[in-house]
Amino acid sequence: MNDDMDLDNWLAKAAATPVSPSAALTARILADADAAQPRPQPQAARVRPSRGLMAWLSDLAEGLGGRRALAGLSLASVAGLFLGVADPSALQSLAGLIAGDLTAVEQMDLLPATDILWTEN
């Protein structure tokens, strides 16, 4: 009998004989894996820093629809103020025109009382 050949046969048999982990060992390994597995961190609650007046105004502008909307709103406010200060008779003439009183057209002055805005006293 050749000793080298015997040993090679034995080693080959050992190599072909797997050592299987028991169910208990597998469970222990998987429990370790579960405990050690990185988890996605929950997002920290957003904390608002203290804000100044400009930031507050900026938020307000955003709430109203942005800078363009704020500009439109300002223009409308100024126009409203102007109409409030000026004589509303023109608006009455305009209303008459819309209602069908065409005679009013001849006399309509769209800005009859604007003189008060630029007349020097």
Next chain:
Amino acid sequence: MPRDTLDVLSDETLLVLYANGDPGAARLLTARLAPRALGYATRLLSDRAEAEDVTQEAMLRLWKIAPQWRNGEAQISTWLYRVVTNLCTDLRRARRKRPGVALDDAPEVAASTESAVSSLMQADRMTALHAALGQLPDRQRQAVVLRHIEGLANPEIAQIMDLGVEAVESLTARGKRALAAILAGRKADLGYDDDADESEAVG
């Protein structure tokens, strides 16, 4: 990710998936790697319970290193074999320091090995092989097991044992010679004389 999809992925990819929170990756990695780690540790330690502890510890180290694993530096199996080698070496050193605990080269172990081999009248040759492996010096045993039982190539063994390839070849050759010498004296115990008789009768 579906199991079928995971099956075809490399160990390295599975480890990345594990680090990213994939629940199935750890199960597949365990199925692939734990038997190899356990088989190797069992052959180095000749103690199933200790080999299981070593396997669990080695796998735990793998889970922990997963987020920092850099692809391309080493194969995961090579890394794992290296961890198992080091853990087994530490364990065997601790055994030697413990008073009253059997040592490879202590008389009581020799007696134990002898009685184990003597009990192999029923041709339990694998047990005899493991007992003989237990009598080899640590490095020879590691080299022989990695080369001839785990089936690794010498360059990979060199990486695992942190040696040159020539040193691995030398360790393997010396280990095999020592194993052959140990087992040669026990052929009769292992039933080889009976095999020879049967062969002659058949012939």
